[in-house]
Amino acid sequence: MAEKSAGSSWVQVCTSLRFRHLQFLDILGRVRNLRLTAEQMHVTQPAATKILADIEAIFGARLFERLPRDMRPSDLGLFVLRYARATMVEGSRFASEFETLKRGGHGHLTVGAISGSAARLMTEAIQEIHRLRPLLVVKVLEQSSDQLIVWLEEKKLDIMLGRFTQTRHQSLYDYEMLAGETVWIVAGAGHPLLAGGAGGALDALVDWPWILYPPATALRQLFEETFASAGLVVPAGTVETPSFFSAFELLQATPMLSMQPQAIVEKYVDKGLLGRIPVPIRDTMPDYGVITRKGEVPSRSMSEFIGILHQVAGQP
Structure with missing residues (x-):
């Protein structure tokens, strides 16, 4: 043809x-x-x-x-x-939201978020948006940034809280910075390193197995940069998972170590369920923020939710 x-x-x-x-x-x-x-x-x-x-x-x-x-x-x-797939998904969402609005509801909002500080912001923002729009249906998907941005491209998400994972994303999506994120190295409460005082000795962690986030994530990149900058070989014998709850169970049951956002693990450390290993690392990851599709006119609920996120994060 x-x-x-x-x-x-x-x-x-x-x-x-x-x-x-x-x-x-x-x-x-x-x-x-x-x-x-x-x-x-x-x-x-x-x-x-x-x-x-x-x-x-x-x-x-x-x-x-x-x-x-x-x-x-x-x-x-x-x-x-x-x-065709994106159009059909968008059409289905339009029909569903139209029916909700016709019945007096406030529509739907689908938000994807990375774990850690972003998840904490999400909790506070959802509480506020439901105070303003009690009938709004909010769907939350938690994953690593590399998967979330695929869902954003497929129009399965209205808003994403996370980071760009490829340079090309900067030309496809709008980004509004929210905050930085501090990380800690943690282990189960009974880990030998906690009793042995491993502070200041990064090389003492090389021989232990690790629980890591997937390769395309900012946490994984920070982990690899930390060991490379110290001239150390990245530890072998690892488990990869984007789920903190899977990591938490493994930390409780094994002598594994993990680099995790402080916002997730701090309360478990305070309760004595995990222990922080104070070794010198660049303990802040790159900023994360609100990511949306370029050229798309946001709905009223999207605009309100993004504004609330900035308020919660302390941004103007």
Whole structure:
């Protein structure tokens, strides 16, 4: 199929593209099978073949390679499928929020946040937004920044509290700084290093197993930089998890060590459930903040929630 010329505008595509086309693409992108797509669309297979031909004619490009058992999207096809999926997700959220608003509610707000200080800010901000908008439905997803920013791109999140993990993100998203974050090295309350006084001796920690955050996270990068700057080999025998609660259980049950945000572990240290190992590290991670999609007009609840976050974080 010959590709359209550069003169074929997005307006022309939108004029011809229908919701049913996007629904078709979304299903075909997930099942990769024309027969199954026809069944889910409640049409015959010849009708499904014609719908796909119409879509490819609209875009002026072949989007799928027809194989004996499945349909393989081309690079252009994958690009179009991402748009179709995002549009369907956005449409579903629009319909749900419209119904909520029609019934007198305040809509929905989906927020993703890293653990630590950001989670503490989230708690206080949610309390305040519910005081202002008691019928607002707030959905909270907690993960590392690398996963949250994927969900933000897929429009599964309205707002993200975290950090950029790639330079290219700066051109795709708006960032408003909230705060920095202090970290501690901790162990279970009965760890031998707590009794032995390991303060000031980073090399004393090399031979112990560690619980680490995933490689793309700021905490993992700080961990690796800490040992590299001291000329030490990063310890082996590690467990990776983005979940503090998994790390907490392991710290209680094993002689493992972990670098964690102070905001999470301080209360456990104060209660004697964990112990802090006072070794010299650059104990502050890069700032984290509110991340939103560029060029997107925020809803009233989004604007209010972001304003509350700045208030809670002590920002003007």
